[in-house]
Amino acid sequence: MKTKRIYVYCKDTNQKGIIAYYVESSEGVYLLFTQKFRHSSYQYFHAGLPLEKAIKHPSHNDAAISNTVRRILPSIHYIEKTYDVQLLNKSKKVA
Numbered sequence: 001m002k003t004k005r006i007y008v009y010c011k012d013t014n015q016k017g018i019i020a021y022y023v024e025s026s027e028g029v030y031l032l033f034t035q036k037f038r039h040s041s042y043q044y045f046h047a048g049l050p051l052e053k054a055i056k057h058p059s060h061n062d063a064a065i066s067n068t069v070r071r072i073l074p075s076i077h078y079i080e081k082t083y084d085v086q087l088l089n090k091s092k093k094v095a
Contacts, residue, residue, distance in 0.1 A: 006087055008072060009048035012037070021045065021068070023076060027085045032075040038064035051076075051087065 006025040013020050013034065019042055021032040035041075041064040045054075054072055076087050 006051040007048040008032070008045060008051055008054040010042060010045040012042070021072070021075075023051065023079065023087060024048075025085070025087055027083075027087075030079045030083065030085075032079070033071055035068070035071075038068075040064050041068045044068075 004026055006023060008021065008023050010019050010021045017037045018034050019037045020034045023030050023032055040062045044065050045068070054069065055076075079085065080087055
């Protein structure tokens with residue numbers, strides 16, 4: 001069985017001081033959330049990270065990265081419910 005590659009990344013928005021975080025999978029690209037621009041968080045996520053690495057991030061000395069990591073999982077669950085897509089292995093539907 002082929003595993004899906006799911007990435008979390010961020011992009012600078014046109015609004016000054018706002019950064020947007022996205023999740024990308026074979027089903028499409030979904031906006032996770034926006035927040036104030038933090039350089040360390042942007043540096044960590046701008047190239048994209050596999051979803052597993054983004055969720056299982058060890059405690060980091062930088063509060064901006066830790067706060068961003070805390071927001072990812074609830075946002076993923078919201079997207080799964082809203083758009084009826086499966087991004088996490090835990091949320092597989094049993095027939």
